[in-house]
Amino acid sequence: MSNIVIISGSPSKPSRSLAISAYLEKRIKAEGLNASTISVRDLPAEDLLFANFNSPKIQEVLAQIEQAQAVIIVSPVYKASYPGVLKALLDFIPEKGFVDKVVLPVVTGGTAAHLLTLEYAIKPIASVLGSQEILKGVYFVDSQIGYHEDQVTFIDAEIESRLQTSLNDLLSRLKVEQLK
Numbered sequence: 001m002s003n004i005v006i007i008s009g010s011p012s013k014p015s016r017s018l019a020i021s022a023y024l025e026k027r028i029k030a031e032g033l034n035a036s037t038i039s040v041r042d043l044p045a046e047d048l049l050f051a052n053f054n055s056p057k058i059q060e061v062l063a064q065i066e067q068a069q070a071v072i073i074v075s076p077v078y079k080a081s082y083p084g085v086l087k088a089l090l091d092f093i094p095e096k097g098f099v100d101k102v103v104l105p106v107v108t109g110g111t112a113a114h115l116l117t118l119e120y121a122i123k124p125i126a127s128v129l130g131s132q133e134i135l136k137g138v139y140f141v142d143s144q145i146g147y148h149e150d151q152v153t154f155i156d157a158e159i160e161s162r163l164q165t166s167l168n169d170l171l172s173r174l175k176v177e178q179l180k
């Protein structure tokens with residue numbers, strides 16, 4: 001069975017990214033697939049800051065990513081890029097850690113002006129980690145999603161439809177892989 005890992009890259013509490021991650025995880029599980037979420041918030045801050053490769057928690061997360069067929073990166077925009085804490089986590093992943101993995105980037109920002117964070121920040125790191133299947137991605141503006149305690153409370157109909165299309169694209173690629 002396919003494993004899908006969702007990486008939530010926001011250090012905030014509560015967080016839109018984590019609410020979207022929970023929403024995606026539920027949708028994927030409803031399709032009968034395995035999904036789990038890794039939140040940077042749950043990782044030991046000192047291990048992240050000092051790049052402690054021996055950290056048991058970091059090792060656990062790396063094993064989870066290694067076993068995944070697909071990775072969904074859900075991140076806020078920070079200064080027209082993504083948070084440093086997410087980079088700290090991604091820095092642990094081996095150079096070819098995303099080879100043979102489908103990657104779907106999902107980004108939330110306060111303004112549409114930083115839409116290109118998808119193209120110039122998230123996609124290049126997915127590429128450098130070796131993914132050859134990086135999907136188009138979805139960009140949310142804050143007003144398009146409501147959340148409470150890390151759960152989505154409302155979602156703009158158009159963005160929900162785009163998210164579902166991206167998810168369907170991801171799931172269909174996994175199904176094709178399984179048939180090969």
Ligand SMILES: Cc1cc2nc3c(=O)[nH]c(=O)nc-3n(C[C@H](O)[C@H](O)[C@H](O)COP(=O)(O)O)c2cc1C
Nearest residue numbers: 010012015016017076077078079080108109110111
């Ligand atoms: C430190 C910081 C920097 C931010 N920089 C940007 C930015 O450059 N462009 C933008 O559109 N939004 C920016 N935002 C807004 C967040 O991207 C936006 O509110 C996002 O939805 C927050 O997601 P989260 O709740 O998962 O942290 C910034 C927020 C913070 C806290």
